[in-house]
Amino acid sequence: MKRLLTYARLSWPDILRHKSYSIFVVLGSAIAFAFITVLMQIYYTVAFDRPPFSNAGRIVKIESFHGRDGKDVRALRDSEMQDFAGCFPDVESCAMLSQQLSNTYVGDAIHPLMLYFTNPGFWDVFDFRFLDGRPFSEADMRDRAQVAVVEKNLAQELFGSADVTGRGFQYLGRTFTVVGVVDSFIEFPDNGSALGNIWIPQIFNEKLSNDTPSALYLLFSRDLDAREIRNEVSTCSVSYFNGRDIMVDCPTESVRTLHDQRGDGWFFTWGIWGILFILVLVPSVNIISLSSANAYNRLHETGVCRALGASSSSSFANLMTEHSILVITGVIIGILLVYPLTSALNAVLDAGVFRISLFSGIDAMVIVIFVLPVFVLFSLLSGGLPAWRISRKNIADSLKGNIVS
């Protein structure tokens, strides 16, 4: 501790003396880490199945079916979906979801919104974090209750506050009352379709025709592993259509859970790591060249410390202390920068009616399992190489200030 304090005291005047260098390292690290944090938060949310996709490993979205000749067979109609879901012995719940661009009114203000129509099972399949209120239930459906659930950011935009339980909006002349508010979430479900941000019971989707059926999601029991889920979907789907004299081909390997589907894409398999590599490498290379120059400024001081009894490794630690102080400061600023950065990115993505949310907040685990290890790698790459060279130089040459030896 005493030694670390000495290193910090040796570093501080250098940091102040080389202000341009210090500012460059801090800002370079801050910008790099803001992007790294956003990237890792998205990866963590998706790859680690965070809410509302906690059950992604046992959710299967039912897509269109093909006949044995490879041609599409007719899609399931909404009215058939409950029957179809009933064919699967291990399905715990099913979600139906459809969407429609609609004009809604809050007071006198008109808001063109994508409204999402769904069933109560939707709230079982997807585990949204309710900030207030509740989801709508079977009883609400039976009573034709005009209720809605709203996502926090949209609530803020429509009503000016996230505390909107009990507030109302008009759609097709009916007043819907908000019964629940859910937390923001990253919209990276399957195949680019969104889960939505304002939901009302599907019984009010009067315009929906059989040509535009709902998406159907099946939630399987925890007792089944992925292979058993695939087998059950394949067998039961074929059996359902056979019972209706329709021959479909549904091989087991074509059945994918939501979790599997994410792994199929390039982005979460290698794309994200490629971007991360570039995000770490580019600022590292820039900072390496600057910190090399800075380390040579400290060549004499390092030589003195080694002459007085510091080993190469403690000299390395000394040089790394200054670099680490700058990078830690940059990382902290970077994490704080994440919020304005993602607001800007969200604003760009939010411009359309789909209102895709890129980012909804930082999980502490992202900092612990991703940002901190990347910080160590970044520090070692950008500051460690020059520090390592300087700390191993001949002491007599270092005292003379000989850069080349």
Add this chain to the structure above:
Amino acid sequence: MLELRHITKVFRTREMETYAIDDVSLAVRKGEFVSIMGPSGCGKSTLLNIAGLLDEPTGGEIILDGQNVEELDDKGKASIRNSKIGFIFQSFHLISSLSIIDNVILPLTFRNGVSHSRSVQKAEALLEKVGLSHRMHHFPAQLSGGQCQRAAIARALVTDPEIILADEPTGNLDSRNSEEIMHLLETMNASGKTILMVTHSDEIARHTGRILMMTDGHISVSSKNASL
């Protein structure tokens, strides 16, 4: 105390080899005050750097207190430099961003088991001894050359080393300050410290007990100083 056996230092380029030190052997006994004299470029500072483990010899052995320290790894050599050797340099080599007392304490921070309060106590006592107690919280840039060298002597003594290696300790000082520094070194020697000093000045060498003459990488003459 300190023995250098067949030390050689060769600087190699693609075209040629230069023998900075060519098979030099010398022994310094405990309590001796030895000076190495010679013209510029004769290899005396290189020899001192090798003796102080600041530079690697091309060949030969360095025996300190009966131990071949040349065989030690980096950590072992650092420990020897810290505990057994005190350095005084011509250009002081004080760290400009640290106060005088922090400069004096610096060698103790590389040693385990010495508390900060004990380090401060020791540094204050040494700065008092070299007449700098009123300047301990100043920075090197605020001190004269003579004062800087006295601070460097306090730093060399703070670890209570067995041998002091001084490379032209008066080289950057005027005659009055040179006399003061030599007086301090004589006092240290009188209190039992072994000193090996490099100088090019006859005047300064006269303060020492034995003078070694060095030319072209060889020790040519070793003489007892008649003035002592």
